[in-house]
Structure formats: structure tokens, C-alpha cells
Amino acid sequence: MTLSHEVAGDGPALVLLHSAVCDRRMWDPQWTALLDAGYRVVRCDLRGFGESPMPDRPYNNAEDVADLLKGLGIEHATLIGSSYGGRVALELAARWPDMVTALALLCSGSPDHVPGEALRSFAGREDALIAAGDIDGAVDLNVETFLGPEADDAVRERVRQMQRHAFDVQLAVTEEFAQVKAEVDLSLITAPCLAVSGGLDLPDFREIAARLPDRLADARHHELPWAGHLPSLERPAEVTDLLLRFLRETRGSS
Template identity: 65%
Template structure:
């Protein structure tokens, strides 16, 4: 199955991977600016998000993205991942390090991370709301949790629409148990920028703080204004961070 995706622009390839509460539309604000900066962009909906159907068998999102790149004839790319998309980026870079030229990880999740009591409690609240059929309440919980104080109403509405759609699609699908990916982060050689938000849950701040010690070539920057989805909270500020990093690590021309 081919992931629903968009491709535009010319130049070095950037792959944009969305968070687990969004879909590929979360990159709408960065899309034209990165094209104008001279890059060829690919963004996709992972299975069960946006326009991609849910899985019909156990699968790997990292393998899906690699298959998409193979289908597009892309041998090497920089990867930008938000939250769960950051985890997928790490899995891709660990499995096939020669295919990843650079990474930007925004508040990434991490394979094998043991969730804190706070994160487990959030999951339990979400599940309880869903079990009672309160999809609106579960959606609002996600909007309130994952967006920081700088998010305006348009950002909140965007996350609301993307998360509500994901709930509806995934709840109508059959569930599959997939094994947690085991990856060797020491295999990753790509220069990486890890961003975290001062208003994010502690799990993700701790992951971002750890990654420069786990990866061969990574820097960590905490954004004092950000929650968990900085590219939606201050789009232009994140676009500037991305273009500045890419100008140095993935130059155009």
C-alpha cells in the first residue's frame, strides 16, 4: 500500500513526518517556505491518519516511509519528524543510515522509552473517554495537552480536526498488535537538531535531553515558549530554525 503523500519543489529532498495527533497537514505553514528555500519536499500520512487507510495487518511505519521513498526513486533525504514522526525518523536513520543526510526532531518520541506515570495517566484518561464514546472529549484532551500557550485558535482548530479524524478512522478499523521496534541509535551518523518545548510533558523534554548523548552528531535546543507541537504554535519561528539548520547541513546547489 502506498501512503497518501504530496511531492513538490526541486533540490535536495526533505521528508516531513507528522505527529501522532496530526497528519501531513500539520506542515502547511512550512511547506511553501521550504520549497522557496530550494528543497524538494515529500510529506505523507502514516497509516490510519489523514487520507491513508488504517493498517489491515501488522506493519512498520518506518518501512512504509522507506517504501514510499523507493517508489519515488529517492535514495537519500533529510528527515524532519514531529513527536511520533520523530521516532519514525530515528527508526529509518538507524535501519538505513546511508539514506538519511540530516534530521530535525521536534519533541520526538523514542523507541523503547518507558512512559512516566504522567504520560500513562494521560493515556488512561484518553482511553476512558473513548470507551464511553466521548470522542469530542478525547479530542479536546489532546488539543489541551499537546499545544503550548502560544498556540492560537487556528492551531487549536487544526489539531482538533486532525485528531478527531484520526480517532474516527482508527476506531473503525481492526486493531493489530505490533512489536516495539528495536533499533541501534549508534548506527545513526546524520547531523541532527533536536528541539524540545519548555511547556511539554517531562517525557519528551527528557528524551530530547538524552538524544545528543545517544546520537553521534546531535544538538539539543529547548524552546522556552513551546509545548509539544512548536511547528503549529509558532510556525514562522520553527520555519526559521529549519531553514537555518538545513542551510548549513543540507545546502542547496
């Protein structure tokens, strides 16, 4: 299955991977600026999000994205991943290191992260709400947990709509197929990496970002003290500038 996606622009390929609270629309605030900076920009919906349906067989998100890029004739790309999209980006960069030229990770997950108390508590509360049929409550929990105080009402409503749509798509299936887990060795990643964390985010994601410079060959950590889990939506202009600076550095070095 080809993931639902959009492609625009000319120049080096740049791939945007969304959070599990959102879909590819989360990158609307960055889309035009990245195109204007001279990139061929790709954004996709992972399975069960946005316009990509749930899988009808076992699957792997990193393989889906790799297949999408191959289908588009893209041999090398920079990956920008938010949260779960960052986890997918790390797996892709570890399994196909020659394909990835740089990584910018915003409050990223990690393929080998063991959830801590805060993340386990969130997951338990979300599961209980869904089991009780309170989908609106589960949506509200995600919005409250993953957006920091800088997010305005319009952003909160946008995230609420994206999360509600994902729940509607995912809960409608009668048979759910598990994602196939692959062996992932992060030390195989060769691409330069910017690991961004939010000072107001859950400890799990702050820990992942802080540890990446010790785990990757070329990574640096940058914390945004004002940010929750979705800084690209909370202060989009500031995060867009941060990304563009990193992209200029890696584009120049390459």
C-alpha cells in the same frame, strides 16, 4: 500499501513526518518556505491518519516511509519529524543510516522510550474517554495536552479537526493489526541531528530531546522555553526559521 502523500519542488529530498495528534496537514505553515528554499519536499500520512487508511495486516511505520521513498526514487533524504513522526524518523535513520542525511526532530518520541508518569496518566485518561464513547472529550484532551499557550484559536481548531479525523478512521475498523516492532539501535545513526524540545511540553519529550546528544554521534539539543508539544504550529514562523538554519548548515556540510 503506498502511504497517501504529496511531493513538490526540486533539489535535495526533505521528508516531513507528522505528530500522532495531527496528519500531514500540520506542515502547511512550513510547506511553501521549504519549497522556496530549494528542496524536493515530501509529506505523507502514516497509516490511520489523514488520507491513509488503517492497515489490513501487520505493518511498520518506518518501513512504510522507507518504501515510499524507494518508490519515489529517493535514495537520500533529510527527515523532519514532529512527536511520533520523530520517533519514526529515528527508527528509519537507525535501520537505514545511509538513507538519512540529516534529522530535525520537534518534541520527538523515541523507539526505546519507557513512558513516564505524565505520559502514562495522559494515556490512561484518553483510553477512559474513548472506552466511554466520549470521542469529543478525547479530542479536547489531546488539544489541551499538546498545544502550548502560543497556539491561537485557529490552530487549536485545526488540530482538533485532524485529531477527530484520526479517531474516526482508527475506531471504525473491526480488526486492528499491531505494528511490527524492529530492533532499533540509535547509536547506528550517523546523520547530524537537531533535537528540539518545548519548555512547556510533557517531561517525557523534554527528556528524550535532552538525552539525544549523548546517544547519537552528531546531535545537539535546542529548547524553546515558550513551546508546548507542537511548536511548528504554535509559532510557525520562528520554527520555520530554525529549521531553515539547520538545513543550510547540513546542506553546506554535505
